[in-house]
Amino acid sequence: MRSSVLILVVLAATVNCAFVYNEALATEEAALSFAAYCPDTAINTWKVGYVSTNYPNIEKPLVFENTIAGTKGYIAYNPSYNAITVVFRGSSNIQNWLDNIQFDKVNYNTACNCQVHSGFLDAFNSIKPQVDSLFTKYRGLYPKAIIHVTGHSLGAAMATLYTTELAIAGYSVQLSTFGLPRVGDTAYYNYFSSFTKVTHFRVVHEKDAVPHVPPENFGFNHVDREIWYHKSSYTVCQLDEDPNCSDSVLVPSIQDHMSYMGWSSTVDC
Secondary structure, three states, X not given: OHHHHHHHHHXXXXXXXXXXXXXXXXXXXXXXXXXXXXXXXXXXXXXXXXXXXXXXXXXXXXXXXXXXXXXXXXXXXXXXXXXXXXXXXXXXXXXXXXXXXXXXXXXXEOOEEEEEEHHHHHHHHHHHHHHHHXXXXXXXXXXXOEEEEEXXXXXXXXXXXXXXXXXXXXXXXXXEEEOOOOOEOHHHHHHHHOOOOEEEEEEEEOOEOHHHOOOHHHOOEOOOOEEEEEOOEEXXXXXXXXXXXXXXXXXXXOHHHHEEOOEEOOOOO
16 A cells, blocks of 8 residues: 555656746747637738737638637647647637536546536537648648647637547647636546646636636536746646645636736737
């Protein structure tokens, strides 16, 4: 028994040592996530206000969208990282908001005895065929590129589910999320954590309310790894539900959800 405990401790320490937070990448992908709120034409021509001013080198951006479901995002090539970057937009209408606040869970897949938020999964499935088709196309255009996936709010939840799909297919993925709600239960957390080719940081800004939903007492659990920005600094959190990080917030704020990494979700586009 002692040897088993020792192995677990060593493995945990190894994971903690291996994780390196890239703040420059987080800053850029937060901006790219907010660009997803812009009109289709602005994204496709990369005239997205402060985002394209600061990151002008994004190539071949192309929007995917389900207007009935109210879901949207875009795919692009980022030469700075040699990365195919898939970006999911957050909530922008009442349908998306309803997806965010319902707390029902559904079974995820036959390989995982776990459940995820039904609204988030429905939102992702509404654009999955488009994303899959575009991803195949961009893999053909950039066969040596790495894969980045990112999103804000509901977009962060869809980004997490898409990353899971890519991980199942054997891809290595960098997932960067901002204001991520809880996507699934503890079994989903364990399943997601089992994919060693996925690197993930979920940034939480101060008292952002969205990472606090759906509530833990409804059987939901965050995935690793939280980076909590507070008091002009940040903490690399050690636990999935770390009481020393944003889980300690007693009075969450909607306003803190509207900006990340110095960028505003109100993009000048």
